[in-house]
Amino acid sequence: MLNKYDDLIMKGVILDCLGNLMLEKFGSDTWNACLIDAGFDKDARFFASQDVEDEDTLKLVGAVCNHLNITLEQAADVFGDYWVNNYAPKIYKIYYTLFKSSKDFLLQMDRVHLQMTKNMPNAHPPRFEYQWEDDNTLIMKYKSERNLIDFLVGLIKGVGNYFNEDLDVTKLDNMNVRVKFP
Ligand code: HEM
Incomplete structure (x- = not known):
């Protein structure tokens, strides 16, 4: 719902x-x-x-x-994959030249959202906090006035596809997603 x-x-x-x-x-x-x-x-x-x-x-x-x-989760997966692999590379090329792995890319997403929306009136970018469970397991904390964590999951999966990395992505609750890198 x-x-x-x-x-x-x-x-x-x-x-x-x-x-x-x-x-x-x-x-x-x-x-x-x-x-x-x-x-x-x-x-x-x-x-x-x-x-x-x-x-x-x-x-x-x-x-x-x-x-x-389809369910909202399925829609979020399709959208996330398309955004990361088809749409954003065309209009936000610069970010794709800077980052070389899904880990690098995801770790910069807080800064990227903040930076790219700072001169956009009425933008409400999501913020992310990062916490490592172990060397390959990241918890991404989602901070937003919206409740679009399913889209966060779909977008993270899309980042894995972009870098050809098999990420294990799990929604823990409405604020936290666990990402296991290969
Ligand atoms: C270069 C890649 C990306 C760019 C340029 C970008 C940019 C944006 C922009 C402009 C918005 C709308 C903000 C607003 O209207 O206030 C947005 C929303 C969002 N972005 Fe990104 N994004 C990128 C990749 C990602 C990735 C990889 C993730 C997840 C890891 C992500 C997570 C989200 C979410 C969840 C929203 C919905 C807004 C919310 O939940 O508050 N984005 N992004």
Whole structure:
């Protein structure tokens, strides 16, 4: 069940990515139907810097789950993989040249989110804290006003795929994800 986030807004970049994914993998009929179900115009387009109410973003994610008959966790996995491997490499190339492993990449995500949103009005980037259980086991603590930990899990799995590393990713609770590196 998706929560309701009355006062929060998210950058349109997330929905632009979702739209690209849906058009590429599932076609315009399905995407247009999702847009309509979520109360958007059927030809709606999203721009990276646009502000979209979280409530509307989550309605659209909910419509995608309904139309594809998948759970929120499955949608988060598909989205996370597409964001990390298809969408972000095109528009945020620089970060992909800086980091050489999933460990390096994940450990920089707190700084990256903070830095890239610092001049974006109305951004509410997630923050991450890192704690090592042992040399290969990282606990990523998710700090956000949203409750999108399933997306964190999907994004981390996507990072593993990008670097061809077999990560073992487990949601421990609504704030903590355990990542075992190979
Ligand atoms: C170069 C790669 C990445 C860039 C440039 C990036 C950038 C962004 C931006 C601009 C937002 C929207 C923030 C807002 O509207 O306030 C966002 C949201 C988010 N990002 Fe990333 N991101 C990247 C990779 C990742 C990765 C790998 C993870 C997980 C490890 C992650 C976790 C999240 C989550 C969970 C959100 C949803 C917002 C929330 O939960 O509060 N991102 N990201």
